Amino acid sequence: MKRLCMTxxxxxxxxxxAQAAFAQAEKAPPGKSDTLKWAEAHFKYVGExxxxxxxxxxxxxxxxxxxxxxxxxxxxxxxxxxxCAECHITGKTATDSLLVNVACESCHGPGSDFKSMxxxxxxxxxxxxxxxxxxxxxxxxxxxxxSPNFKAFVFADALKAGIxxxxxxxxxxxxxxxxxxxxxETKPK
Ligand code: HEC
Ligand code: HEC
Ligand code: HEC
Ligand code: HEC
Numbered sequence: 001m002k003r004l005c006m007t008x009x010x011x012x013x014x015x016x017x018a019q020a021a022f023a024q025a026e027k028a029p030p031g032k033s034d035t036l037k038w039a040e041a042h043f044k045y046v047g048e049x050x051x052x053x054x055x056x057x058x059x060x061x062x063x064x065x066x067x068x069x070x071x072x073x074x075x076x077x078x079x080x081x082x083x084c085a086e087c088h089i090t091g092k093t094a095t096d097s098l099l100v101n102v103a104c105e106s107c108h109g110p111g112s113d114f115k116s117m118x119x120x121x122x123x124x125x126x127x128x129x130x131x132x133x134x135x136x137x138x139x140x141x142x143x144x145x146x147s148p149n150f151k152a153f154v155f156a157d158a159l160k161a162g163i164x165x166x167x168x169x170x171x172x173x174x175x176x177x178x179x180x181x182x183x184x185e186t187k188p189k
Contacts (some may be wrong), residue, residue, distance in 0.1 A: 035132050043130040044090040048103040051053050051111065059158035061164035071100035087142040
């Protein structure tokens, strides 16, 4: 019996190693599978202040949405409960600090590797570095019945009501502002 357990343990470890090696090698975004899990396995969250350096327009607009208030919606004792905090935060940084609220990377993916100007300007590089396509699944991982305050979720309507404005639709003045800010290359670290 003991020997059988040992053998099983060895096999399990070998499988885990093989899997880890495979995960290392797999540096390209998966097709339809869980893209967020893939991104979280390879990249780190950096926080919305980093995105703000180049995307002030989206940041300012996002700041007026409920997503930017999601943490404050929880009472202090609820903030300590993982079963509540889960959908009211973005994640943790590489240095383990908590990024509260539903910020940029909750929808766009962890930004450690796509946040540089060079990568951001190249859609293919950005996708390979963790910038995720946004689909209904992006939202439904939080907007579902596990939320004690769940209301019906209609993707098309929610897109209009819940996220930030887009510069192209917001008129010439704001577009100019965004262009100016995006060309200011800042090296976040
Ligand atoms: C150093 C400047 C810089 C930083 C920092 C930055 N971006 Fe970008 N981002 C850009 C540029 C430049 C583009 C390309 C704009 C274009 O082509 O019109 C872009 C494009 C994008 C796009 C649109 C991609 C597409 O396919 O249309 C998204 C979404 C985005 N960034 C999200 C983020 C998020 C989220 C963060 C923070 C984690 C971030 N960016 C940080 C400069 C930056
Ligand atoms: C599965 C994700 C998820 C979990 C887990 C979750 N929430 Fe939320 N919470 C949401 C979403 C999404 C909303 C926005 C309302 C909606 O459309 O469902 C929300 C809204 C809220 C609001 C605002 C209510 C309103 O009507 O504006 C409060 C307060 C809140 N949640 C408290 C909690 C507490 C307390 C817990 C833990 C017991 C919790 N949430 C767990 C996703 C979640
Ligand atoms: C609730 C989800 C969500 C959050 C949070 C969010 N975005 Fe977006 N963002 C979107 C969607 C949806 C689009 C439309 C394009 C698409 O489908 O990829 C978009 C588009 C963009 C674009 C492309 C240009 C544009 O405005 O259409 C940029 C840049 C961007 N977001 C940056 C940000 C930044 C910076 C933040 C944080 C301050 C942020 N986003 C937060 C969902 C989100
Ligand atoms: C990480 C979890 C999470 C993700 C991902 C997320 N949301 Fe939310 N969303 C929330 C929470 C939590 C609230 C409630 C915040 C509050 O009331 O303070 C909320 C609120 C909203 C609201 C306002 C609802 C109201 O009652 O006024 C809309 C609209 C919305 N989200 C749309 C979206 C869309 C569209 C997407 C995907 C593109 C998305 N959300 C992705 C967690 C999330």
